[in-house]
Amino acid sequence: MALDVGDRRVGVAVSDELGLTAQPVLTLVRTNRKQDMKSLGRLLRRFGCTEVVVGNPLYMSGDISPQALKAQAFAAWVREEFGLPVHLWDERLTTTEAHRHLHAAGRPGSEHREVVDQVAAVLILDGFLAARRARQAEPQLRTGEP
Template sequence: MGLDIGDRRIGVAVSDELGLTAQPVLTLVRKNRKQDLKSLGRLLRKYGCAAIVAGNPLYMSGDVSPQAEKAQAFAHLLREEFGLPVYLWDERLTTTEAHRHLQAAGRPATEHREVVDQVAAVLILQGFMDARRVQTASD
């Protein structure tokens, strides 16, 4: 499962059974920590997820941003709550790239807000899976 973790919303994506492609699932509107974890737990069970990839929004310099600190803390909670591996993935510019993908697909800007977090989650998960495939091929 791939997550684009924000203060108000969490974009969620999952991979296909072969781990080749990422697909959007939904945008979770955050309520509180307990509800957020409960909703994510349901999705993890529904899709049979074995790991979580959480976006890590670093500054362009590579330094840890305040938002990255929040994402890292939430990733830690996910590890504790679900006992699954949680990988942090550099998500610099994924939201910008998500907006570009939506524009290229002809989606009006007014619709972007509804799905941009899902698309960002797809980009995070797909980038992680692609990098693992390349790394495995070179080993």
């Protein structure tokens, strides 16, 4: 499961069992930590998730932004609450890219708020899964084994 964590909303995406594709699930409206974790727990159980990827919105320079600190705190809460592996994933420009995808799909700007967090979560998960597949393929490339 991937999360695009914002102050008011959390975009949620999940992958298939093979970790090949990412699909949007929903956007959680945040209320408080307890309720946020309760809602997230229901989704983790529903989709049988065994690890979580949280978008880490760093500055373009790579420095930690105030929003990245909030996302990192959220990631720590998820790790503490559910005991699952939680990965921080550099998500610079995913929201901008999500808006571009929605615009290209013919969605008016007024509709973007409804789904932009979900699309950003999909982009976060796609990037994470692609990097994981590339790391797994590296030993085969070096040895020439199939």
